[in-house]
Amino acid sequence: MNKPHDTIKISVIGGSKVDTGIYKLAYEVGKEIAKSNAILICGGLTGTMEAACKGAKEEGGLTIGILPSDNENDANDYIDIKIPTGLGFARNALVILSSHAVIAIDGSYGTLSEIGYALTYEKPIVALKTWQVRPYNSENSPDIYRAKDPAEAVRVAVEKAVEYKNIVS
Amino acid sequence: MNKPHDTIKISVIGGSKVDTGIYKLAYEVGKEIAKSNAILICGGLTGTMEAACKGAKEEGGLTIGILPSDNENDANDYIDIKIPTGLGFARNALVILSSHAVIAIDGSYGTLSEIGYALTYEKPIVALKTWQVRPYNSENSPDIYRAKDPAEAVRVAVEKAVEYKNIVS
Amino acid sequence: MNKPHDTIKISVIGGSKVDTGIYKLAYEVGKEIAKSNAILICGGLTGTMEAACKGAKEEGGLTIGILPSDNENDANDYIDIKIPTGLGFARNALVILSSHAVIAIDGSYGTLSEIGYALTYEKPIVALKTWQVRPYNSENSPDIYRAKDPAEAVRVAVEKAVEYKNIVS
Amino acid sequence: MNKPHDTIKISVIGGSKVDTGIYKLAYEVGKEIAKSNAILICGGLTGTMEAACKGAKEEGGLTIGILPSDNENDANDYIDIKIPTGLGFARNALVILSSHAVIAIDGSYGTLSEIGYALTYEKPIVALKTWQVRPYNSENSPDIYRAKDPAEAVRVAVEKAVEYKNIVS
Numbered sequence: 001m002n003k004p005h006d007t008i009k010i011s012v013i014g015g016s017k018v019d020t021g022i023y024k025l026a027y028e029v030g031k032e033i034a035k036s037n038a039i040l041i042c043g044g045l046t047g048t049m050e051a052a053c054k055g056a057k058e059e060g061g062l063t064i065g066i067l068p069s070d071n072e073n074d075a076n077d078y079i080d081i082k083i084p085t086g087l088g089f090a091r092n093a094l095v096i097l098s099s100h101a102v103i104a105i106d107g108s109y110g111t112l113s114e115i116g117y118a119l120t121y122e123k124p125i126v127a128l129k130t131w132q133v134r135p136y137n138s139e140n141s142p143d144i145y146r147a148k149d150p151a152e153a154v155r156v157a158v159e160k161a162v163e164y165k166n167i168v169s
Numbered sequence: 170m171n172k173p174h175d176t177i178k179i180s181v182i183g184g185s186k187v188d189t190g191i192y193k194l195a196y197e198v199g200k201e202i203a204k205s206n207a208i209l210i211c212g213g214l215t216g217t218m219e220a221a222c223k224g225a226k227e228e229g230g231l232t233i234g235i236l237p238s239d240n241e242n243d244a245n246d247y248i249d250i251k252i253p254t255g256l257g258f259a260r261n262a263l264v265i266l267s268s269h270a271v272i273a274i275d276g277s278y279g280t281l282s283e284i285g286y287a288l289t290y291e292k293p294i295v296a297l298k299t300w301q302v303r304p305y306n307s308e309n310s311p312d313i314y315r316a317k318d319p320a321e322a323v324r325v326a327v328e329k330a331v332e333y334k335n336i337v338s
Numbered sequence: 339m340n341k342p343h344d345t346i347k348i349s350v351i352g353g354s355k356v357d358t359g360i361y362k363l364a365y366e367v368g369k370e371i372a373k374s375n376a377i378l379i380c381g382g383l384t385g386t387m388e389a390a391c392k393g394a395k396e397e398g399g400l401t402i403g404i405l406p407s408d409n410e411n412d413a414n415d416y417i418d419i420k421i422p423t424g425l426g427f428a429r430n431a432l433v434i435l436s437s438h439a440v441i442a443i444d445g446s447y448g449t450l451s452e453i454g455y456a457l458t459y460e461k462p463i464v465a466l467k468t469w470q471v472r473p474y475n476s477e478n479s480p481d482i483y484r485a486k487d488p489a490e491a492v493r494v495a496v497e498k499a500v501e502y503k504n505i506v507s
Numbered sequence: 508m509n510k511p512h513d514t515i516k517i518s519v520i521g522g523s524k525v526d527t528g529i530y531k532l533a534y535e536v537g538k539e540i541a542k543s544n545a546i547l548i549c550g551g552l553t554g555t556m557e558a559a560c561k562g563a564k565e566e567g568g569l570t571i572g573i574l575p576s577d578n579e580n581d582a583n584d585y586i587d588i589k590i591p592t593g594l595g596f597a598r599n600a601l602v603i604l605s606s607h608a609v610i611a612i613d614g615s616y617g618t619l620s621e622i623g624y625a626l627t628y629e630k631p632i633v634a635l636k637t638w639q640v641r642p643y644n645s646e647n648s649p650d651i652y653r654a655k656d657p658a659e660a661v662r663v664a665v666e667k668a669v670e671y672k673n674i675v676s
Contacts, residue, residue, distance in 0.1 A: 015309075039588070064588065070426055070604050070628065073676060081546070081571065083590065084604050086426035088408055089289055092282075093259040097577050097591050108309045109288035112302060113261075116282025120258055121577065132303040133281060140184075140277045169580060208419070233419065239435050239459065239595055242507060250377070250402065252421065253435050257577055257593035266408050266422050290408065338411060353647075427627055428600040430620075446647045450640060451599075451623025457616035458596055470641040471619060478522075478615045 008038040008161045009064075010154070011099035011123075013114045014048025014107040014130070022106045025128060025150060026051035029103055032154035034061025038161070041066065041099045043091070044075045044082065048105050053078030066095050093117050100161035103153050104130040104144075115144075124160030126153045177207040177330045178233075179323070180268035180292075182283045183217025183276040183299070191275045194297060194319060195220035198272055201323035203230025207330070210235065210268045212260070213244045213251060217274050222247030235264050262286050269330035272322050273299040273313075284313075293329035295322045346376040346499045347402075348492070349437035349461075351452045352386025352445040352468070360444045363466060363488060364389035367441055370492035372399025376499070379404065379437045381429070382413045382420065386443050391416030404433050431455050438499035441491050442468040442482075453482075462498035464491045515545040515668045516571075517661070518606035518630075520621045521555025521614040521637070529613045532635060532657060533558035536610055539661035541568025545668070548573065548606045550598070551582045551589065555612050560585030573602050600624050607668035610660050611637040611651075622651075631667035633660045 010033050014026060030052035033040045040056045042049040044065020053063040057078045065079035070086035085091040092110060096102060096117040101124040104115055115133065118125045119142045126145045135141060145160070147153035179202050183195060199221035202209045209225045211218040213234020222232040226247045234248035239255035254260040261279060265271060265286040270293040273284055284302065287294045288311050295314045304310060314329070316322035348371050352364060368390035371378045378394045380387040382403020391401040395416045403417035408424035423429040430448060434440060434455040439462040442453055453471065456463045457480050464483045473479060483498070485491035517540050521533060537559035540547045547563045549556040551572020560570040564585045572586035577593035592598045599617060603609060603624040608631040611622055622640065625632045626649050633652045642648060652667070654660035 066590070071675070081588065082605075083573070083601065085601050086604055087259070087428060087601075088262070088424035088426075089286065090256070090259045090262040090425060093257070093261075094590065094592050094594075097593055098579075098589075106305045108304065109285050109311065111285070112304075113282045113285025113289060116278050116280070116285055117258065119278035120282060129305045131305065134301040135277065135281075136275045136298045136300065142278065168578070235421070240506070250419065251436075252404070252432065254432050255435055255595035256432075256597060257595075259594060263421065263423050263425075266424055267420075337409070425597070426600070427624065428594070428597045431595070431597040431599075444643045446642065447623050447626035447649070449623070450642075451620045451627060454616050454618070454620025454623055455596065458620060467643045469643065472639040473615065473619075474613050474636045474638065480616065
């Protein structure tokens, strides 16, 4: 396992129910995150979250699950550090706040709220097959990097995470 | 002031910095909400939130502000009941949870997170000049009613709020 | 119903399961709060919370319930304004933050956490048959007013609430 | 560093401003937690939290700080994994929920709220020179183990944490 101290943390956000293609994509993202020596943060549940953690663990990475319920047994099998919050979906804010950059993969309404939070908290966002969002007023047009594959997504996310971490430190 | 017991609650969400046109729109929405005898819920701050509350108070409505800070003095001047949460933007979840329907007016990233929450918690959403959102997978296409003006927005929101309240009761 | 704008808000904290004597005490506290034209805040559930709200409503008061669940139907029958938070017991912090003074009646472990929050947020506390708490280090000895009956509890709570409100404004 | 997967997590709670004696005590507790191969959870700030993390890191332990602010730079220098929550003191609930047992050392009002949460969530509590709490109704008398020194505190906390983890699994 990687030494966590002062390392980069990347959130992976996406749906808890996904098809095989998206599961595979998230799994590859998880592998790449671990190979980059970054910590993987997620919401701790099934689907995209499970796939990414599975990938990360196969490469010896460290995974953190910030759970909506107050029961750590709700975590998927690939979470090292389980943070049950009891906050329901308000925990989405924490998944974003805990990381230096966010990778959004597909996803449903919860993922949309997390994209909103990532923009609110000025965390870099990298997108893989996820929501398109367009404000009424173009001054609020969000800066979301659209990646072509897991390797590019993680490479860009790590670069932006390092930048983010240096700016806020 | 209207009797609050068992009345409908409508959230108005939108940006804290808005131009005159949007301010006017939110003000009209607030007036219509009060005329419908509904309670107005919002995030308690400036811009859209202030405008809607100002409109509601001019028609004798009741307004509730669910604030991000722990200081109730951060509320705008038209909030009757100030709920300082100290939760930061995690309070966005509460603005949505407290209402039976949501009216989204323009808005920035916080508003986007709230649209995500409204969809997550299956609250009816009525939109006035706000975000367009499109999922990668069309199964998650959100049901958002696009209204043409404040009167229609509030009429539809109240109808849907009554329906929502009857279903969950 | 009283005009809520700029009025005093008093939290009543206590257990959700109480005996007849404590229920009666909380009911009297609720009546006195309403007669003082203050708004009653509570956690929205049964026991002490229900009793206090019942008393307040019989005197035409306004009651607010800040609920742990995301379902407003969990509120007791005497809550005017239901704020479902979905935060679980983390909502205890909000019950305290929303008020200008706190009346603690009997109560179990949740009440103890709320007494801790009231002290943390420097809200005045008035006690009726509730927890005794003693720090290891006497510098942290808490300032809790022990009242002899509901009338005195509410009179002192309102006085301290007015003071608190003037200081923070 | 220890392998975190499936290991025990112990929360250390206490004040952010402490004298030398309490700092020393917390430091010893941190060392013992790491030597027991448990993960140390805390609120991430100064005083007791810093002392315990310093001790844990000197023995090669893993430390997690669940911070009240939304800025991970508020963490003390001995936190491996920084979870900025932006929830203010509502984060106290999460410090308790994330662990399998709690060690309370001295502490002020925040610590009192955390003792309330530990009892609410039925987490085992071990006390070292901390609050004495006595309910009005003896049915609610809390089960708090009073330890004589850091070694005993951690030994008992780990035993109870293992039991707790087995029961809820």
